[in-house]
Every structure is written in structure tokens, then in C-alpha cells.
Amino acid sequence: MYVSYKWLQQYVDVSDITPSDLAEKITRSGIEVEGVDVLNEGISGVVVGHVLEREQHQNADKLNKCLVDLGNGETVQIICGAANVDKGQKVAVATVGAVLPGNFKIKKAKLRGEESHGMICSLQELGIESKLVSKEYSEGIFVFPNDVEVGADALAQLNLNDSILELGLTPNRSDCLSMLGVAHEVAAILGTSVTYPEVSYETVSEKASEAISLTIEAKQDNPLYIAKVIKNVKIAPSPLWMQTRLMAAGIRPHNNVVDITNFVLLEYGQPLHAFDYDRLGSKEILVRRAKAGEKIVTLDDQERTLTEEHLVITNGTEPVALAGVMGGANSEVHSDTTTILLESALFDGGTIRTSSKDHGLRSEASARFEKGVDHNRVRAAAERAAQLIAQYAGGEVLQGSAIFDEVNKEQAVISTTVEKINAVLGMNISSEEIKAIFDRLQFEVTSDNGTITVTVPSRRGDITIEEDLVEEVARLYGYDNIPTTLPVGASIPGKLTEYQAKRRKVRRYLEGVGLCQAITYSLTSTEKATKFALEQSEVTRLSLPMSEERSALRLSLIPHLLETLKYNIARQIDQVSLYETGSVFISNGEGKQPTEKERLSGAITGLWHVHAWQGEKKPVDFYVVKGILDGLFDVLGLTDVISYKQAKREGMHPGRTAEVFVADNLVGYVGQAHPVVQKELDLSETFVFELSLVDLLTVNLEEVRFASIPRHPSSTRDIALVVNSEVIAGDIKVAIIEAGGKWLQDVEVFDVYQGDRLEENKKSVAYSLRYFDPERTLTDEDVTKAHEKVLKAVEEKFGAVLRG
CATH class of the missing domain: 3.30.930.10 (Bira Bifunctional Protein; Domain 2)
Structure with a gap:
């Protein structure tokens, strides 16, 4: 989820905290902020310019010579290669000395003999991804609306003086897949309140329920459906502020109606869909499971074969949308559309997931339905979209809505105790502090003799058990405030075996x-x-x-x-x-x-x-x-x-x-x-x-024993034994140790010889033997006596003889 810092300010007061500090607080409260992208970082010197004159460059077919007013009485000549540049346009101009993304610096230049004092920019050249630029400006420069002031900061007009927080949401936190959901989270962290947009608009006398009839066959898949009808709509580009909000959130602008549905999706977390009422082919909406082998051509112009596991919106006979995933091409909003049927509904997440997976269609709408949307925002989102369509598309909203409503509106009520919370967290948080945390979250809470009872709002579908309440207390009280303690007990967990x-x-x-x-x-x-x-x-x-x-x-x-x-x-x-x-x-x-x-x-x-x-x-x-x-x-x-x-x-x-x-x-x-x-x-x-x-x-070793430094000297004897070539030196060493007795301390091989001076198939192996008695100094007689036992043993076992 991409969250615009400036857009967030419309719902919650974050003026006293920087985007990076806010990101840190959100991360510490349990939602990871994967990054903060400053949109205008490294960009400067870009203003709104007014193209006063345009003529073709006399020495180049694909270049235009433009006279551009930069405001404050400054007029410059700029050579521009965009095919769509023309007289009277208001455009983004990188002036001489400006810096564009990639540390690209604008200098005075001469192109085919004509001087150029700046650069007229496309949105891509200002750092906006090509896939987010509307098709109208995907090739060529961007043109501002006529009401933009000449000389104004172009980055501010494009809302590029903003920071985008990228939230890495886990599947359970679908409540933050909307700006209002994030606003609730931030308000709880900062201890402030959330301001919802005011929704009001005028309606005509005709009723929506007379313009469209509504039948729901698949009631478990679709327990709530709201349809509004809006006439005399004029399809045009959406206002610039809305386009920039969508681009900042990773959505490409299309036209005012489609952009409004996407804007409300981001604002409320409620997917909407706009049908061309006149192209529906009937005055009926029937929601049912698809028939085996039934086909629909979706908005991406792909024909899709349906099964009985897929939920569809139909006009009573044929499908006009794959519910919760994508609309059909047969009811798409076109430039000549004048009447809109606006859909706001609650669909079963499992059913939508099946349709999305089977057809390889992953949309912003399906992602939200799969994780769960707030049934209390379905109607509010429809009303907000109707207001914006009336305001920015000139629409006339029919009275009321066609509604099917069998949704379970029962709120989860969960109880826990102060003792339970503190036992799990290893803390000592008072009942008043716990109640204050739930108040900040805007949960209904009562406290009675140590028992905390919480009524969970519908927007927080992830809170279902007592442990979820403990987690909410922990993350908002602050994981950093959980004391560090050493474990106690007979054994310490976490120690290496x-x-x-x-x-x-x-x-x-x-x-x-x-x-x-x-x-x-x-x-x-x-x-x-x-x-x-x-x-x-x-x-x-x-x-x-x-x-x-x-x-x-x-x-x-x-x-x-x-x-x-x-x-x-x-x-x-x-x-x-x-x-x-x-x-x-x-x-x-x-x-x-x-x-x-x-x-x-x-x-x-x-x-x-x-x-x-x-x-x-x-x-x-x-x-x-x-x-x-x-x-x-x-x-x-x-x-x-x-x-x-x-x-x-x-x-x-x-x-x-x-x-x-x-x-x-x-x-x-x-x-x-x-x-x-x-x-x-x-x-x-x-x-x-x-x-x-x-x-x-796992060898059982004897306990290490230390001995004092010996006071008496040791005696060393070297022997070279001639044995058959196949005799192993290690076997001889074992025999020496066994025969040497208690005075023999060390035996080491230091030489092996085979050559002309020995018989064929014979070798000489030399050993160094060290004799030692810790109680006294050994005499030559003692050492000779022990040594003779060694020589006798190797002679008997291996036929070894001393080398002369």
C-alpha cells in the first residue's frame, strides 16, 4: 500500500511529524514501512510555463521553436521535440540551471542553429513511471489545465512535493488498504482523531429503484449490493489533483468516472464499478453463479470461459462483469457515456479468490475483497463516489439506491482481563492505560473490576480472539517499553545444549x-x-x-x-x-x-x-x-x-x-x-x-586433571627398527606403548627409510621414546631395563631388529 503523506493530512493531523519519523512510528507499532520515497528528491528549477508561440524549426522536421512565458515577465525560447506541443498550452519547464532525476542538469544549448533556454518536460522526465502516465500524455509533454498560474512551482502543481510511505501489510491488516484505514492507525499512534470527508450532493426527483431492478441469487456470495444511477454525465479527464493522487498510489488515470471509482477505492478501501447504463441491455442487475461454459469478454479484451464457481454480474441474461475482479467490455464506460450505473457491493473473499486465480486476474479490487472489506463502508463509498461524479463529471444523481442487504452486522465483542494482558506481556499496565489505548483505536470499551470488554468496529475484521486484544495493547503501548528480564527457573530456555x-x-x-x-x-x-x-x-x-x-x-x-x-x-x-x-x-x-x-x-x-x-x-x-x-x-x-x-x-x-x-x-x-x-x-x-x-x-571424556610441573628430568632413547615393508608403523607404536610400562610417557615416529642400504621389502622406522618418573630421577639401569622390554616385544610381534 502506497500512502501519500500530503493526502493523509486531509484525514489526520500529521503536520508536527516528518514522513520519516512517521514511518518509524508506524513500523514500531507493528506495520512495516518498507521505504519512504521523496518524489521531488533531486529535482529543482521546474516551473509552469505558458507557450506563447510555436513554429516548426526551419532546420529540423521534428523540432519546434517555442516562445515560453515563465512568469514574472521572463520570456525565453525553447526548442522542443514533442509532437503535441502547441501554442496556448501551460507546460512544465525545466529552466536553465534546473536539475532533473538522475542529476541531469539543464544548460543553455543550441539545437540546429537555434538557442534553447530550458526544456519543456514530460511526466516521465520528472520521475513518474511511464505505466502511471495517462494515455493522453504517455508520449510527449504534459499539459496543465488552463487555470494553473504561470511561473508557479510545477512540482507542487503535480503534487510531487510529497513523500510516499510504502507499507508492507500482512494479510490480516486489510483495514490499512485504504487511506482512512491508515488514518485510523496513525491517529491511534499519535493520539489524535480522524476526519472523514463531508458527503453531500443534490439529487433529481427520479428514483434509482425505478431505473434499475436488483435480484441476488447467490446471497452467500453477495450479501450486500448497492446500485446508484447517475444521469447526464460528461466523460472528461479528472481534475489534476485526483490524477496525481492516483499516480502516487500506483494507479494510472483514465477519465473522470473511472478515476473517481479508483480514488474512492483508495480512500475507503471499498472497490466500486461503473457500468454504462445504456449499454447494459436491460434495466435489471442479476447476481448469480456463472453457468458452466458461459463466456465473457473482460475490459482487457480477453474472452474468458466461466465455471459454476465464478460469480458474475448480469443484465438478467448475459454477464456484464466478473464480480469483484473485472468488468465486461460490453458495459464499459466510453467517451460518449451519459448515464452511469454505480456498483458498490460486498462479495465473499473465497469466491473472488477463485475467480481471480482461475483467470490470472489480480486487481486492486480483488485484492481487497479477498482479504475482506468493511460492510459499513459499502454505502458510504457509494455516496462519496456519487458526490464526486456530480461534482467533477456534471452528473445528476437519482434519489436513493437499489439495495439488497442481508449482511450480518453483528459486531464482535471480546473480553479480557488486565491480569491476562500483563501476564502475557510481562508488564504492569494499569486498567486506565489499557482503556486509553482502546479509546485511541476508537474501539468501544468498558472496564469493570479488571475485566476489559471491547466491541470491535467492523473495519477491524482481524480482531477475533482475546490474544488479538493483547497484541493491540502491546503494539500501541510500545514493544520497546516491554522490560528486558532474565528467565528464571530450573533450566534457562534458549541456552545451547x-x-x-x-x-x-x-x-x-x-x-x-x-x-x-x-x-x-x-x-x-x-x-x-x-x-x-x-x-x-x-x-x-x-x-x-x-x-x-x-x-x-x-x-x-x-x-x-x-x-x-x-x-x-x-x-x-x-x-x-x-x-x-x-x-x-x-x-x-x-x-x-x-x-x-x-x-x-x-x-x-x-x-x-x-x-x-x-x-x-x-x-x-x-x-x-x-x-x-x-x-x-x-x-x-x-x-x-x-x-x-x-x-x-x-x-x-x-x-x-x-x-x-x-x-x-x-x-x-x-x-x-x-x-x-x-x-x-x-x-x-x-x-x-x-x-x-x-x-x-558424544564421547564420554574423563575429567581433565592437572599435574604440577615435574621436578625431575626425563630420559630419551631413539631406536630405528628394521621390519618388513607391509608392517604398519602405528601397530609398532601400540606394541611399544604396551611394553614400555608406567615410565614410558611419549612415543613419536620421526623417520622412515627404504633404500639401497636395506634388504628388499624391508624398511626402517625410527621412534623417539621418552621415559619419566614424577617421583624421582630414573637411572640408566631403570631406563635400560624398560627399554629392553620394548625391544623384546617388537622383535616377538614384528620380527623387528635394531638397525646397525
Whole structure:
């Protein structure tokens, strides 16, 4: 809803508040103002000019040489290319030094040898959208009415010295789809009153009920219908002030009668329709459901086939309008129309919605009927339109109206208590303050011993239950005035669970080491669903997939991460490091809901470090990715329970892949993608990992214990063991730890050698062992005794011998 600040001033006093401040207050009261558009922003120096003379430019067929009076005795020559410029017109002139939208500055110019001191403007050149300019001036300059003063501010005459508030209304606040509705809202916010337009006009002796008969068959769809008849109407352009009001609200002007119906629609929120009485073909209006296959040509010249779900206005035999949506071409108001049948009615929102949706017709009228209009404004809107047609189209209004009225006029009466309101809001608002709020809203309210009883006006159809009253109190008392308090109780709502806190810690760590978070689809193809799966399972397929590429639930996050790497590399981003936390779906059998398990996956390719100045480049490798995981396990306190074992997995490099274990439980894997996979995706060496996040974050860890700084020194021994090539270094390390006893504190691999100095199929693995006793200094004899146990154990288990 576009709300003109100047137009709003006609109904409620907002003179003491700026448009931007008003927008802020409206937003804080619960209706979002999406923007404030200052229509004359960046425009200056535009005045009303009078074209005294016009002649064709002697050197250009499409240019006119105009002598223009700018007021105050100033007359200038302006060269104008508009085809409709002519002598005697009053036009908008951008004088020399003026600024137009887009910071376009007007300067003296010479066009084909003739000087031009300014520019005669079209409405588009003054910042008005082409779709809002009437067809008469859609091409060419705009011409003011003759009563406009020469030299006056053209922007003021066009009501461009205005600000437009764009309200983002929710469906329940249809009461603000009108200027009067917005005025009520603003009056409640500012604590002032609303002024309705005064409606009075003279009528002729003939009665409307004698000129038209009214029959309503579809009474539930149309419980209220009012028809007025106006004779001797003269179709002409509407007054300039009305045209500018419509354009500011996003509606294109047409002629005085159509513009008046649109103006009243915006003012009262009540859609109206004007029929050409003489083109109706009868003196009868019959409202009914359409017959199956019945046709109507609407105002947009489209033939539409109707069904029994559509409501139509007929002349007794054939449809003349699709009720509440659009009129028919057979009864359209033309330039020769002299008698008007004015319709103001209440239609069922659901029925109008069906017609609008079926025919793809969304109009200002249908939008209001769908959300609900105020039945008490149906008659008032008709009277207001009759007044304006009599005033601006010279119409003679027949006495009274043809009326069908079976609408339920019962008002909603809702009760609540001061205690309930304060309990919900966490506030302490007095009964007097609550009553004052409802008085500002112009609701009938009574207060009796803490009970508040409200009679809701018909314009506020959104208020139906007790909680709606609480909301009205909250938003007008001020959401900012609701006190900030800490929750009390055994548990504090809103706190992260231990699992959520750990997951957040994981994300922060990975982003801290240089990985970017990715979010990929849970849906994939059947072929990709099983690739890289940590846990084997049947594929869960969708019953109604959108496409084959999105037909199954994933079992691993890695396939989509690899596709993301490919996408980035194809766009010359050759260093990509991604991670994702997300669910995979383990099947529980056909027809059963799958089990969701959260995974942590990553994919890294390209250079890990680049120091151009030092000439250093380090591509990512297995140990870079393993180091990232080691750091993560350290952050989570899992270093002592994590182990890696060499493994072979489908889709992974057979010699550069390790599985990750917590104790004896497999929780993930890390390694390089198989060269075949890399080639298929046009990737260089790419390393991935996938971990069961649930298993990692739910490990029961022992309580952290701190020890004092040791007073006694440790003793270090290095050994190089020659073993068969297939023996795994990690297995040797486990055997060393088991045999080393209580004094062995650390075991680290620091070298692996295979070469000419060793037998074929042999390798040398070097370990550093640190022995320590916190109670005393170990002697060489103590260390040698423990060390010999280690050497004996590795010899027995692996046939290891000390390298000479």
C-alpha cells in the first residue's frame, strides 16, 4: 500500500511529524514501512510555463521553436521535440540551471542553429513511471489545465512535493488498504482523531429503484449490493489533483468516472464499478453463479470461459462483469457515456479468490475483497463516489439506491482481563492505560473490576480472539517499553545444549584454520547417493522426485562438496577449502522413515600456503588434512582416544587413505580422492574427510586433571627398527606403548627409510621414546631395563631388529 503523506493530512493531523519519523512510528507499532520515497528528491528549477508561440524549426522536421512565458515577465525560447506541443498550452519547464532525476542538469544549448533556454518536460522526465502516465500524455509533454498560474512551482502543481510511505501489510491488516484505514492507525499512534470527508450532493426527483431492478441469487456470495444511477454525465479527464493522487498510489488515470471509482477505492478501501447504463441491455442487475461454459469478454479484451464457481454480474441474461475482479467490455464506460450505473457491493473473499486465480486476474479490487472489506463502508463509498461524479463529471444523481442487504452486522465483542494482558506481556499496565489505548483505536470499551470488554468496529475484521486484544495493547503501548528480564527457573530456555555448543566450536575451529562453510542439497541422484558413504545403507528414494538428479537422499556429503570444488575451479578459483556439517539418511527399510545422522565433511584442493615474496608454495597433501583433524580433535579433547589406521575405501586413493577410530569404533576417514574420481571432475590432487559428528561430540571424556610441573628430568632413547615393508608403523607404536610400562610417557615416529642400504621389502622406522618418573630421577639401569622390554616385544610381534 502506497500512502501519500500530503493526502493523509486531509484525514489526520500529521503536520508536527516528518514522513520519516512517521514511518518509524508506524513500523514500531507493528506495520512495516518498507521505504519512504521523496518524489521531488533531486529535482529543482521546474516551473509552469505558458507557450506563447510555436513554429516548426526551419532546420529540423521534428523540432519546434517555442516562445515560453515563465512568469514574472521572463520570456525565453525553447526548442522542443514533442509532437503535441502547441501554442496556448501551460507546460512544465525545466529552466536553465534546473536539475532533473538522475542529476541531469539543464544548460543553455543550441539545437540546429537555434538557442534553447530550458526544456519543456514530460511526466516521465520528472520521475513518474511511464505505466502511471495517462494515455493522453504517455508520449510527449504534459499539459496543465488552463487555470494553473504561470511561473508557479510545477512540482507542487503535480503534487510531487510529497513523500510516499510504502507499507508492507500482512494479510490480516486489510483495514490499512485504504487511506482512512491508515488514518485510523496513525491517529491511534499519535493520539489524535480522524476526519472523514463531508458527503453531500443534490439529487433529481427520479428514483434509482425505478431505473434499475436488483435480484441476488447467490446471497452467500453477495450479501450486500448497492446500485446508484447517475444521469447526464460528461466523460472528461479528472481534475489534476485526483490524477496525481492516483499516480502516487500506483494507479494510472483514465477519465473522470473511472478515476473517481479508483480514488474512492483508495480512500475507503471499498472497490466500486461503473457500468454504462445504456449499454447494459436491460434495466435489471442479476447476481448469480456463472453457468458452466458461459463466456465473457473482460475490459482487457480477453474472452474468458466461466465455471459454476465464478460469480458474475448480469443484465438478467448475459454477464456484464466478473464480480469483484473485472468488468465486461460490453458495459464499459466510453467517451460518449451519459448515464452511469454505480456498483458498490460486498462479495465473499473465497469466491473472488477463485475467480481471480482461475483467470490470472489480480486487481486492486480483488485484492481487497479477498482479504475482506468493511460492510459499513459499502454505502458510504457509494455516496462519496456519487458526490464526486456530480461534482467533477456534471452528473445528476437519482434519489436513493437499489439495495439488497442481508449482511450480518453483528459486531464482535471480546473480553479480557488486565491480569491476562500483563501476564502475557510481562508488564504492569494499569486498567486506565489499557482503556486509553482502546479509546485511541476508537474501539468501544468498558472496564469493570479488571475485566476489559471491547466491541470491535467492523473495519477491524482481524480482531477475533482475546490474544488479538493483547497484541493491540502491546503494539500501541510500545514493544520497546516491554522490560528486558532474565528467565528464571530450573533450566534457562534458549541456552545451547552441550552438543550444539561443541558443534559451534567445530565450525569456529575449521573456519579459523581457513576452511569455508558450504551448504549443499540433501537430495541427489541414486548413482551418487552411495558414493563415499561412511556407513553402508539402502538408498532412500523420494516418492515424487522433481528430477532424477534430486531423487534420493544422500548417504555422504562428499559428492556434493566435490561438485562445488569443480564449480569453483571452472571459474578460476584454484584454491578451495570447504567443510560442511549436515545430515545423511540411513534407510530403515521400505516405507519407513530414514534415520538422520549428522556428518562433518571437508574437501580441499590447490595450494595450502603461498608466500609469493619468499617464493614458497605448499600444495595440500595428506598430512595437511590430517593435521587439520588432529587440531580439531585437540580442541574437542579427543587426542588420547583417536587413532588412525591405513585403509582402502571405494572412491579413495588406495595408498593415501586412513580410517579414524575412537577406541575400536570407526568414526570416519581421511585421504585423497581416487585419481579416477579426480579426472572425472577435472580436479587436481584433492583431499577429503568425513566424520560422524554425533559419535565425536558424544564421547564420554574423563575429567581433565592437572599435574604440577615435574621436578625431575626425563630420559630419551631413539631406536630405528628394521621390519618388513607391509608392517604398519602405528601397530609398532601400540606394541611399544604396551611394553614400555608406567615410565614410558611419549612415543613419536620421526623417520622412515627404504633404500639401497636395506634388504628388499624391508624398511626402517625410527621412534623417539621418552621415559619419566614424577617421583624421582630414573637411572640408566631403570631406563635400560624398560627399554629392553620394548625391544623384546617388537622383535616377538614384528620380527623387528635394531638397525646397525
